[in-house]
Amino acid sequence: MGRKKKKASKPWCWYCNREFDDEKILIQHQKAKHFKCHICHKKLYTGPGLSIHCMQVHKEAIDKVPNSLPNRSNIEIEIYGMEGIPPEDIKEHERQKTGGGKLSDSDDDEPAAKKKASTALLGPGPSTVTPGILPTPMGPVPPGMYPGHMGMNPMMQHFMQAPRMMMPGMRPLFPAASVAISTPSKPTFPAYSAPPTTSTSTDLKENGDVRPPPANSCPLVTATGAGSKIVHPPEDVSLEEIRARSSRYRPKPKPEAPSTPIPSPAMIQQSTSSSPHECCSGCSQTTAGSTKQAHDGCNGWHDAQPGPSACACLTSHACSACDASVQYRPSTPARYAVAGRDDADGCHVPGGHGIADDAAALPVVDRSRRTRQDRHNSQFRPPQERVDCGTNGFVTTGSR
């Protein structure tokens, strides 16, 4: 019989051409050598199984079967033991071993029913290959036999049940099964979670462009419920516009504004007065009082921003919105010093003062929240020596 002839050749591993005495050992070998995930060391059952595992679990694409021969590294072929090996490779292997092409007749004496079952289950791909149903030295594997090594993977085992029950007495067709599970395990597409939004917007459509919807006019709220938070500034303006307000992205005034004289040694004392509001982006000083001393003649949009208040430093900073040099009077005397700072691009810039609403209410303690913004501002000064006034009053050299 054809089967006997086939049995004469030992099971071998398609990936590395190694021969084994027993297909069980071959399968163990493949799982350990070729189907093991290099990240979590989980042993998968087939090449595609490994690839899907890596993609879904580790988000990494695998394009080759590990430890395989260069021409046998195809990860898309489903091979499990001797199952799924392309027929031409089997013939080639036989030829090399025995020098004969004896396989041609072996196909014919398979029981027709079994053959049909296997093709149906395997679906496309290795369906032309029948060696899967060949009796191995183990003989046909009873259903109870595999859980032994499937115990490693309870999930998998669960999925395996179905195909095995369908054809008792046959060996479980792992390749087919592993592909089958991959499909339902795909993340469900959260498609229909949106209808409420659609309905509201269609109502608005009638009014045309006049009335901005409520969500638009007021600061963004987490309308989706208490348990969620939109990671976005409260203002409903694009991130780019908010960012572009920062002083470092504003047109540079002509370098006419000279560096301010350094008023006192490098000691900074935070103003701890009662109602501190903002920090001056130029000198990182906290200012007291809400005296918004917008100078005359500047109608830059920074005026419209609530919040920016007088800067405590006695120096004159250039207004970057109008290129004017402005003298600010502090409302509370504050001792401060800024050493070696290049003040060319000015202070009192609203962007530098942060997004108005929540910033205005910040207590002094929250200065730490603002330091990044401050640093931004200082970053964009001409690149020589940047000095950043930290919260703790130390003067640090800014570095990126």
Added chain:
Amino acid sequence: MTVTRVAESRTEFKLKSLPEDAISSIKFAPKSNQFLLVASWDCSVRLYDVSANIERHKYNHELPVLDVCFRDSVHSYSGGVDQTLKMFDLNATSETVLGDHKGAIRCVEFASEVNAILTGSWDGTVKMWDSRVPNCVGTYNQGNERVYTMSIVGEKFVVGTSGRKIFVWDVRNMGHVNQRRESSLKYQTRCIRVFPNKQGYVLSSIEGRVAVEYLDSNPEVQKKKYAFKCHRIKDGGIEKIYPVNAISFHSVYNTFATGGSDGYVNIWDGFNKKRLCQFHRYNTAVSSLSFSHDGSALAIACSQLDETQIEDPKPEDTIYIRYVTDQETKPK
């Protein structure tokens, strides 16, 4: 943001000599996956040779650059906060100022159908420019709302504005708006990209949501439109919802990648409502995405855009080039 670092694999690498500030836009060249244009907040536009991983050209604007595009492999156009549209000849390394807007230029696109450049600005208009000489062909009001995003494929030109309006134009006839729509998403429009097959467009908002819409106004077709949630992370009982900053289409398969401020990139099959894959988490927000013309490579720009305003150690601005597989991009 806690970030798990994943070792760089063969399929993905980082570009060298990157801009010194946040990356606003990246675009692959129209006919090769070798060249990538990068616009940045450091006021520069850079051209990278991706295969050699070197910076080939660089030119500057006076202020941050918000968008850039190719006309052909040797001409680039860029605009930004300085309100100026510049053309750069990459062979001659010469730059030409084509004109300006009254506000910052947020988007720059090339309309191959009419061989023109389109710019969208925060001054509430879109302008069309002759792509060779400084000549503004026309100015088109977008409902007096700041232009936040636009996309063009063939003659289909879609503009998204600050007031969540969507204007659908036909670039061959810019005399009137073809369709005027309201975004189906409740929150600020972040990005719009037209399907390469021109059937519709994908729209994302700052509230972790993406809508797939169809241009055909036939009610039967309109029934197919839908929206879904994404780019959200459950963190200690609170669901953080991130803006979806970038969308890029795979030109062959009509699948698309989305990038969010959560640092994830997802690839979706919009027609079958399936997520095809999710990449590992990047070090910071994904600010821009670009598939190469054949869809074999995806450029991923990672830059924090002050979404949270509290993150102190500013994450590095990086660009990754990822060679994607069919498994990741092809509808199943």
